[in-house]
Amino acid sequence: MNRIGLALRALHHGERGLAQDLLRVSERHVSEHEIHHVARDLSAWSQRHLRELAEIGGRYGARLGTGHALETGLGARLREKRSELVKHRSTPGMLLLHDLRHIHVQAAGVSLDWEMIAQAAQARRDTELLSLTERCHPDTLRQMRWANAHLKQLSPQVLNS
Amino acid sequence: MARIDRIADPWGTRTPYGPGEDWPVRVDTFLKEGVSPQDVDRWVPTASILHSNGDGMDIAVKDGRMVGVRGAAGDRINRGRLDPKDLYAWQAGASPDRLTRPLISRDGALVETDWDTAMDAVVRRSRELLDEQGPGAFGFYTTGQLFLEEYYTLAAIARGGIGTHHLDGNTRLCTATAAAALKESFGCDGQPGTYADIDHADVIALFGHNAAETQTVLWMRMLDRLAGPNPPQVICVDPRPTPVARMAAVHLAPRPGTNVALMNGLLHEIISAGRIDRGYVDAHTVGYEELERRVEEYPPARVAELCDVPEELIRRAAGLLGDAERLVSTVLQGFYQSHQATAAAVQVNNLHLIRGMLGRPGCGVLQMNGQPTAQNTRECGADGDLPGFRNWANDDHVADLARIWNVEPERIPHYAPPTHAMQIFRYAEQGSIRFLWVSGTNPAVSLPELSRIRKILAQERLFLVVQDIFPTETTELADVVLPAATWGEKTGAFTNADRTVHLSEKAVEPPGEARPDLEIFLDYAGRMGFTGKDGTPLITWTGPESAFRAWQECSRGRPCDYTGLSYERLRAAGGVQWPCDQDHPDGTERLYSDGRFWAAPEYCESFGRDLVTGTPVEEVEYRFLNPSGKAVIKSAGYLPPHEMPDELRPFHLINGRTVHHFHTRTKTARAPQLRDAAPDVWVEMSAADAAAHDMREGDLAEISSPRGVVHARLRVTGIRPGVLFLPFHYGYWDLPDDAGRTRAANELTVTDWDPASKQPLFKTGAATIRLLERGGGDAPADRDSEAEPARSRTALADEEPR
Numbered sequence: 001m002n003r004i005g006l007a008l009r010a011l012h013h014g015e016r017g018l019a020q021d022l023l024r025v026s027e028r029h030v031s032e033h034e035i036h037h038v039a040r041d042l043s044a045w046s047q048r049h050l051r052e053l054a055e056i057g058g059r060y061g062a063r064l065g066t067g068h069a070l071e072t073g074l075g076a077r078l079r080e081k082r083s084e085l086v087k088h089r090s091t092p093g094m095l096l097l098h099d100l101r102h103i104h105v106q107a108a109g110v111s112l113d114w115e116m117i118a119q120a121a122q123a124r125r126d127t128e129l130l131s132l133t134e135r136c137h138p139d140t141l142r143q144m145r146w147a148n149a150h151l152k153q154l155s156p157q158v159l160n161s
Numbered sequence: 162m163a164r165i166d167r168i169a170d171p172w173g174t175r176t177p178y179g180p181g182e183d184w185p186v187r188v189d190t191f192l193k194e195g196v197s198p199q200d201v202d203r204w205v206p207t208a209s210i211l212h213s214n215g216d217g218m219d220i221a222v223k224d225g226r227m228v229g230v231r232g233a234a235g236d237r238i239n240r241g242r243l244d245p246k247d248l249y250a251w252q253a254g255a256s257p258d259r260l261t262r263p264l265i266s267r268d269g270a271l272v273e274t275d276w277d278t279a280m281d282a283v284v285r286r287s288r289e290l291l292d293e294q295g296p297g298a299f300g301f302y303t304t305g306q307l308f309l310e311e312y313y314t315l316a317a318i319a320r321g322g323i324g325t326h327h328l329d330g331n332t333r334l335c336t337a338t339a340a341a342a343l344k345e346s347f348g349c350d351g352q353p354g355t356y357a358d359i360d361h362a363d364v365i366a367l368f369g370h371n372a373a374e375t376q377t378v379l380w381m382r383m384l385d386r387l388a389g390p391n392p393p394q395v396i397c398v399d400p401r402p403t404p405v406a407r408m409a410a411v412h413l414a415p416r417p418g419t420n421v422a423l424m425n426g427l428l429h430e431i432i433s434a435g436r437i438d439r440g441y442v443d444a445h446t447v448g449y450e451e452l453e454r455r456v457e458e459y460p461p462a463r464v465a466e467l468c469d470v471p472e473e474l475i476r477r478a479a480g481l482l483g484d485a486e487r488l489v490s491t492v493l494q495g496f497y498q499s500h501q502a503t504a505a506a507v508q509v510n511n512l513h514l515i516r517g518m519l520g521r522p523g524c525g526v527l528q529m530n531g532q533p534t535a536q537n538t539r540e541c542g543a544d545g546d547l548p549g550f551r552n553w554a555n556d557d558h559v560a561d562l563a564r565i566w567n568v569e570p571e572r573i574p575h576y577a578p579p580t581h582a583m584q585i586f587r588y589a590e591q592g593s594i595r596f597l598w599v600s601g602t603n604p605a606v607s608l609p610e611l612s613r614i615r616k617i618l619a620q621e622r623l624f625l626v627v628q629d630i631f632p633t634e635t636t637e638l639a640d641v642v643l644p645a646a647t648w649g650e651k652t653g654a655f656t657n658a659d660r661t662v663h664l665s666e667k668a669v670e671p672p673g674e675a676r677p678d679l680e681i682f683l684d685y686a687g688r689m690g691f692t693g694k695d696g697t698p699l700i701t702w703t704g705p706e707s708a709f710r711a712w713q714e715c716s717r718g719r720p721c722d723y724t725g726l727s728y729e730r731l732r733a734a735g736g737v738q739w740p741c742d743q744d745h746p747d748g749t750e751r752l753y754s755d756g757r758f759w760a761a762p763e764y765c766e767s768f769g770r771d772l773v774t775g776t777p778v779e780e781v782e783y784r785f786l787n788p789s790g791k792a793v794i795k796s797a798g799y800l801p802p803h804e805m806p807d808e809l810r811p812f813h814l815i816n817g818r819t820v821h822h823f824h825t826r827t828k829t830a831r832a833p834q835l836r837d838a839a840p841d842v843w844v845e846m847s848a849a850d851a852a853a854h855d856m857r858e859g860d861l862a863e864i865s866s867p868r869g870v871v872h873a874r875l876r877v878t879g880i881r882p883g884v885l886f887l888p889f890h891y892g893y894w895d896l897p898d899d900a901g902r903t904r905a906a907n908e909l910t911v912t913d914w915d916p917a918s919k920q921p922l923f924k925t926g927a928a929t930i931r932l933l934e935r936g937g938g939d940a941p942a943d944r945d946s947e948a949e950p951a952r953s954r955t956a957l958a959d960e961e962p963r
């Protein structure tokens with residue numbers, strides 16, 4: 001595997017984490033309806049990136065599986081239930097801030113990985129790889145901004161009550 | 162003069178006219194039985210309050226009581242015509258069950274009290290919470306039915322006095338997407354078109370807008386064009402066989418939740434046929450290339466599949482839109498309350514931008530409103546915006562508002578977008594909002610997922626103030642109820658969906674101790690002692706006219722400039738369209754005539770949002786994208802809805818309105834003609850689905866979703882197979898106390914909203930249906946569209962074409 005392959009593998013790992021975390025945020029915050037719905041949509045973006053990365057990875061010697069399904073189902077559903085139960089306490093607010101912060105940090109890491117790969121692709125005039133980054137990297141930035149925007153909006157209320 | 166039953170025929174008699182001609186006058190009058198025009202003491206001018214059309218009208222007064230109404234012949238909006246709701250619903254004002262005294266909760270029951278006691282309780286709780294928690298503990302939820310002066314006062318109290326971010330209107334449910342779409346495309350709210358565009362159009366496209374039932378007078382105008390020489394062609398997008406659909410050259414009935422795909426398909430066809438105005442696009446817009454790229458992914462064949470609409474119909478509709486020389490488009494709840502609301506509504510703006518069809522006679526977009534005064538909720542800052550379309554993310558705008566209010570800019574919260582209604586209720590659910598003041602609306606019936614809303618409102622820890630004219634499902638849950646005066650009992654101005662400002666004058670005294678909403682807000686402000694920087698009172702006005710003048714100052718130099726108006730002027734001129742200022746002394750019929758927009762970074766109301774994630778766009782990004790303030794063409798891809806039918810719940814469920822009722826029927830069901838026209842909830846289902854379920858017209862059905870159940874009589878119609886429709890007006894106040902919670906359509910709705918406009922989705926959700934009880938006979942459905950013979954003598958109204 002060459003160095004680009006290694007970088008793609010790191011990116012793939014990061015995207016997978018982000019896809020999983022967004023799904024988890026969606027499942028954990030069922031009563032925060034916008035978060036619940038949109039986080040799921042945003043997870044789908046990362047899942048698409050995973051497929052695209054897997055397709056291109058072989059060219060750089062990186063075998064990137066689409067294998068492991070993301071975790072949903074029973075475990076996740078239990079968490080959803082619990083979230084239903086605690087929706088009247090104020091702690092979920094803190095939990096949500098924590099989760100959104102985590103999404104932002106995770107997405108920032110992924111964004112940097114895309115950045116590095118885009119730079120490398122430009123340097124070697126690898127148009128296919130470059131266009132992949134052009135397709136995907138903006139999504140990552142939107143994921144980041146999404147988490148950031150909700151943090152900005154929610155933290156004044158959560159931290160002052 | 163003709164006498165006709167306007168329940169059976171909501172639109173009355175045709176007065177045909179041709180393109181470019183003036184719409185003929187037809188004066189509609191309804192007087193109480195036994196009263197003739199000669200008996201009337203006074204005719205008091207106002208405008209319609211039961212929809213957003215803004216029809217000019219007069220209230221007939223005799224012996225200090227309302228005895229009837231008449232359309233204003235000279236009014237530019239309606240030329241004398243009236244909607245059936247306006248003809249009859251005024252009778253509700255004199256209903257014996259009006260709230261006439263304040264109520265306060267004592268040992269779990271509401272008891273009558275006096276104003277001092279009630280207001281003291283509100284003020285005491287306010288002070289406690291300000292000390293304990295601060296402004297974040299307060300939420301204000303208002304309506305689209307108060308007057309401009311009242312919203313502006315409320316905005317000053319909430320944002321400048323208390324200093325809370327949590328103020329929104331129920332206009333969030335009906336008009337938030339109109340505002341959002343206008344902001345996305347043009348940088349600012351403000352209706353580009355005018356109703357007079359109907360007089361010139363050769364194609365009229367109604368996107369999710371059942372104008373025949375929601376803006377009946379606008380529909381009369383369209384019908385009169387259709388009956389005249391060289392009629393326009395109508396395009397209708399609606400899953401139901403509405404009266405609009407019946408008049409349409411092309412009717413598209415897409416699968417619910419697929420509006421963006423459909424719009425992209427239409428734009429695809431128009432672009433690939435080369436029917437765009439390249440010169441206009443280059444000179445006046447940014448973002449076109451991305452749209453072109455985006456809609457490439459939506460060829461008609463794919464769209465036909467996504468929307469389940471014949472490919473041929475998509476091509477025909479696109480052909481009409483592409484060939485139109487004078488195109489008027491209107492948009493309403495079929496888009497606004499559906500999945501991807503803002504993205505879909507924005508594509509209608511795009512259609513006009515790429516065809517260069519704005520600001521000329523017959524070339525206009527009408528992003529409609531639901532409620533009569535929704536426009537004022539938006540412009541006065543009682544919706545999720547700052548007053549005067551100021552941009553919360555622009556520090557200069559905030560400083561300017563602070564100057565007008567004589568407060569420090571930090572007093573006005575602007576660290577994030579103002580809190581939208583659904584989030585206000587979420588904060589109340591979590592317990593961080595502990596004081597909620599609801600004015601002029603009934604969230605216990607109108608919000609989605611009612612079992613949840615009832616629980617939130619009933620919480621012990623939430624101090625709930627409700628200000629209304631009748632006892633409602635919401636007042637029941639209040640700690641303090643404040644009895645308000647309504648239309649015809651107070652004076653104030655309001656603005657319709659095409660920017661026309663009317664003055665509505667007081668005709669009669671309010672009942673008992675009921676007071677105008679403005680007086681109530683001013684009383685609260687006085688008792689709270691809100692002050693500006695130097696200790697002088699924050700609120701310097703004392704009544705409607707001085708409030709109007711204060712608002713004029715606030716609007717100065719902003720797009721919704723009212724400085725050229727006055728009560729005197731409105732009395733003399735009738736309706737005037739803003740902006741009305743020194744440069745436009747007679748008002749402004751069409752916006753953007755010169756291809757110039759209010760979108761410059763320094764001036765715009767909003768930098769926009771990401772249409773999918775809802776994230777606000779940052780100022781730097783906006784400046785980069787649109788440095789010179791052009792119109793912004795924003796594209797969007799189709800996303801599947803969040804709740805889709807499955808084996809368990811195989812139907813799409815949509816809810817909506819009907820011609821004879823308004824909102825939660827608090828007024829319309831107290832007028833006998835309207836009440837009897839549509840007395841109870843029904844469900845609409847296609848013939849194929851009914852047959853498959855062995856169900857028949859008139860059967861009692863149970864409709865259920867994961868949130869609840871509704872029982873309704875079945876009406877078999879030409880609705881799209883796979884879709885169920887419920888009217889949402891019906892709640893519980895006119896049922897016995899022990900009736901189950903199985904009547905309101907919103908028992909079933911999902912809690913989900915458009916991330917950009919934050920408008921809840923009442924037209925996206927899954928449900929199932931089963932037979933509960935064999936019926937026999939008809940469903941109690943609204944037979945408006947089928948023009949039955951007159952059945953009610955009491956509904957006979959006069960029509961006088963001139």
Ligand code: SF4
Binds near residue numbers: 305494
């Ligand atoms: S019924 Fe709906 S659309 Fe109409 S005014 Fe009320 S909220 Fe708005």
